[in-house]
Amino acid sequence: MTNDLLDRKLERAFAHFDDNGNGVIDAEDVIALGTRLMAAMEEPADSPKAAEVFRGLTDFWVDLFAELDLDRDGKLTPQEYAEGMTRLYKNGGPAYDKSFRPLARAILAVVDTNGDGHISPEEFHKAQLAFDTKLEIADADALFAKIDKNHDGYLSVDELLDAVREYYTGDDEDAPGNLLFGEL
Numbered sequence: 001m002t003n004d005l006l007d008r009k010l011e012r013a014f015a016h017f018d019d020n021g022n023g024v025i026d027a028e029d030v031i032a033l034g035t036r037l038m039a040a041m042e043e044p045a046d047s048p049k050a051a052e053v054f055r056g057l058t059d060f061w062v063d064l065f066a067e068l069d070l071d072r073d074g075k076l077t078p079q080e081y082a083e084g085m086t087r088l089y090k091n092g093g094p095a096y097d098k099s100f101r102p103l104a105r106a107i108l109a110v111v112d113t114n115g116d117g118h119i120s121p122e123e124f125h126k127a128q129l130a131f132d133t134k135l136e137i138a139d140a141d142a143l144f145a146k147i148d149k150n151h152d153g154y155l156s157v158d159e160l161l162d163a164v165r166e167y168y169t170g171d172d173e174d175a176p177g178n179l180l181f182g183e184l
Contacts, residue, residue, distance in 0.1 A: 003171050008184040010082045024075040030061045040130035041110050049110045056106030063099045089168045104161050118154035133182035146176035
């Protein structure tokens, strides 16, 4: 069973995946997410980083659909998505690490445009465009500052993974990760 906060976060995440707005998530939507990310980060689609992201998205898709697509039609409805994500990830166990960690690392490799091992505020803003969060720069800066737990002015992979984990598994209304994809 989910709670209202987790329901809202999963609804928002579903909308980000459902690129064509047809009410289901399928392989085309997952590819579109990768394409949006490459465009926002100005990464060539044929680069090694892009290949890593699409490989991560493909692995995520396969894992996700094996667990969530209970009727095996190749599509996830909002109900399948919410129930499955809650079942698999709410407690942040091994399924979370198996699915999200490799995907997040691949995406962060692209977001880290200068390859220095962490995400700057500018890189974070560009990534927000890919997820269509509609965050104003000041709001994105405030979110960045909350996620930047060591206050060094950059986000590490682990700081971002913590925010992603808060988003998909947490029920703390004040957790910074809740705003990762914009206001709920």
